[in-house]
Amino acid sequence: MAFFTLRNVNKSFGSFKALNDVSFSAEKGEVVSIIGSSGSGKTTLLRCINFLESVDSGEFFLDGETMFSGPIDKLTEDEKRAKRLSIGLVFQSFNLFPHYSILRNVTLAPELLIRESLKRKGKKKDNPKIYDGIVEYYFQGVGVDEKKINEIIQKKGAELLTKVGLESKINVYPHQLSGGQQQRAAIARAIALNPSLLCFDEPTSALDPELTGEVLRVIKALKSKDRAMIIVTHEMEFAKSVSDKVVFMSQGEIVEAGTPQEIFEDPKTTALKNFLSATKKKEGDEDVRREERPD
Amino acid sequence: MTFMTVTQSLLQGFGVTLLLFVLTLIFSLPLGLLISTFTMSKCTPIRVFFKVIVWIVRGVPLMLQLFIVYYLPGMISKAGSNFWGTLDNSFYFDYGIKNGGSFLATVVAFAFNYACYFSEIFRGGIEGIPQGQIEAGQVLGMTNRQIFFKITFMQVVKRILAPMSNEIITLVKDTALARVIGVVEIVMSAYIFTSKALIWPLFYSGAFYLLFVGLLTLLFNYLEKKFSYYRV
Numbered sequence: 372m373a374f375f376t377l378r379n380v381n382k383s384f385g386s387f388k389a390l391n392d393v394s395f396s397a398e399k400g401e402v403v404s405i406i407g408s409s410g411s412g413k414t415t416l417l418r419c420i421n422f423l424e425s426v427d428s429g430e431f432f433l434d435g436e437t438m439f440s441g442p443i444d445k446l447t448e449d450e451k452r453a454k455r456l457s458i459g460l461v462f463q464s465f466n467l468f469p470h471y472s473i474l475r476n477v478t479l480a481p482e483l484l485i486r487e488s489l490k491r492k493g494k495k496k497d498n499p500k501i502y503d504g505i506v507e508y509y510f511q512g513v514g515v516d517e518k519k520i521n522e523i524i525q526k527k528g529a530e531l532l533t534k535v536g537l538e539s540k541i542n543v544y545p546h547q548l549s550g551g552q553q554q555r556a557a558i559a560r561a562i563a564l565n566p567s568l569l570c571f572d573e574p575t576s577a578l579d580p581e582l583t584g585e586v587l588r589v590i591k592a593l594k595s596k597d598r599a600m601i602i603v604t605h606e607m608e609f610a611k612s613v614s615d616k617v618v619f620m621s622q623g624e625i626v627e628a629g630t631p632q633e634i635f636e637d638p639k640t641t642a643l644k645n646f647l648s649a650t651k652k653k654e655g656d657e658d659v660r661r662e663e664r665p666d
Numbered sequence: 667m668t669f670m671t672v673t674q675s676l677l678q679g680f681g682v683t684l685l686l687f688v689l690t691l692i693f694s695l696p697l698g699l700l701i702s703t704f705t706m707s708k709c710t711p712i713r714v715f716f717k718v719i720v721w722i723v724r725g726v727p728l729m730l731q732l733f734i735v736y737y738l739p740g741m742i743s744k745a746g747s748n749f750w751g752t753l754d755n756s757f758y759f760d761y762g763i764k765n766g767g768s769f770l771a772t773v774v775a776f777a778f779n780y781a782c783y784f785s786e787i788f789r790g791g792i793e794g795i796p797q798g799q800i801e802a803g804q805v806l807g808m809t810n811r812q813i814f815f816k817i818t819f820m821q822v823v824k825r826i827l828a829p830m831s832n833e834i835i836t837l838v839k840d841t842a843l844a845r846v847i848g849v850v851e852i853v854m855s856a857y858i859f860t861s862k863a864l865i866w867p868l869f870y871s872g873a874f875y876l877l878f879v880g881l882l883t884l885l886f887n888y889l890e891k892k893f894s895y896y897r898v
Contacts, residue, residue, distance in 0.1 A: 466802035480806035
């Protein structure tokens with residue numbers, strides 16, 4: 372079975388069918404872009420993968436493990452948390468914690484997890500599935516030293532922020548950053564738990580056009596053989612250049628899937644053809660608008 | 667009757683006022699948080715029940731609620747008719763406080779009344795936190811408890827500071843109601859002098875309120891400044 376597999380996922384909101392028998396898979400190291408017009412179910416799909424919505428039916432496997440099989444309501448909170456830790460999500464609206472510095476935004480979750488794991492170790496409530504991976508990621512080769520936890524986590528946090536080009540901003544608060552910087556900080560936060568699947572929900576849609584470039588460059592640089600990435604995006608050029616596989620959704624269904632070449636150069640269905648020509652026209656409009664900008 | 671004796675008497679009354687104020691806050695803040703979680707409960711019977719309670723408590727004059735708490739034990743059973751009276755001289759309430767039973771009844775009524783007001787402020791603050799904040803915590807593997815205390819609550823504090831300062835300042839002055847069931851707080855202490863044809867102690871008592879509310883205002887200004895390092 373592939374590293375990432377989604378099988379026959381269905382999801383309705385009342386009588387509205389948001390996802391209709393969605394299946395696709397990806398290998399480790401691959402980047403999958405999901406494209407499609409608004410309301411086609413892309414974001415809902417991503418939210419189901421991240422346990423923010425429950426599917427009505429369908430299965431999801433990651434790295435040989437069953438993430439869900441049918442609705443997730445029957446999973447306990449601890450089970451949900453354990454499964455979630457191998458998945459990261461970057462939101463369209465960043466959702467940074469406004470009351471914490473950028474560094475604290477990145478270090479909060481790992482610190483809570485590591486402290487919890489040390490507290491629970493060997494006790495009845497011990498849940499190695501939740502904790503071992505993260506402790507190993509932070510303390511590989513150093514050995515867990517209670518006194519140095521903060522130091523090590525903060526060093527790692529600073530490293531991650533350097534990776535997204537924010538090394539000079541680690542102590543500022545989210546509202547002091549531009550949208551692009553905030554999104555890069557959110558990306559650093561999402562990879563702080565070293566997820567093996569990283570999801571992006573329209574990561575540049577809330578940004579001014581001139582700020583999308585810096586974020587897209589960071590996302591591109593995250594492509595790694597250790598994880599798979601799923602990117603919901605409206606940036607067609609980006610999808611074309613970064614993806615190993617592109618999935619086109621329309622009205623809750625996957626209409627076409629294939630390599631970027633197949634999808635962008637040789638669309639088979641009329642739905643995809645129409646979508647591509649519509650976005651091309653829109654991008655052309657945007658170029659004109661950008662040129663007209665006085666600044 | 668000299669200025670000094672009046673001052674001394676008013677100070678004693680003000681001590682009762684302050685104690686009432688502090689005890690009400692100590693009990694009503696956590697109770698209010700608890701009630702707010704019930705009024706946001708997903709379980710409809712619980713939610714409706716507590717919304718009705720809040721509606722009643724906010725809809726009936728506080729003075730009436732004082733009477734109800736004070737007379738309720740007697741209405742329930744004959745043995746309870748002097749329920750609060752028996753507490754008059756209990757434990758520390760005889761240290762300078764006459765009618766300790768009335769004082770306790772006032773604390774109960776005030777704590778419950780203010781808990782209901784606070785619960786609505788908390789509810790507004792909690793519901794005002796964008797859903798995305800909670801989801802961000804969830805995808806980072808945080809427990810609901812961690813999300814509440816590390817993310818939601820920290821932001822709620824900033825959001826509710828202004829309405830809370832309003833309500834708390836109102837509480838300072840509401841304590842004057844306690845005299846209707848015999849608590850000798852500062853206004854009552856001043857009123858006693860009218861029997862000796864002295865009116866000015868009443869006006870004088872106002873100065874104590876002004877001073878205290880002034881201090882509270884400074885405190886809240888300080889807190890607001892303290893929380894201005896981030897924006898929600």
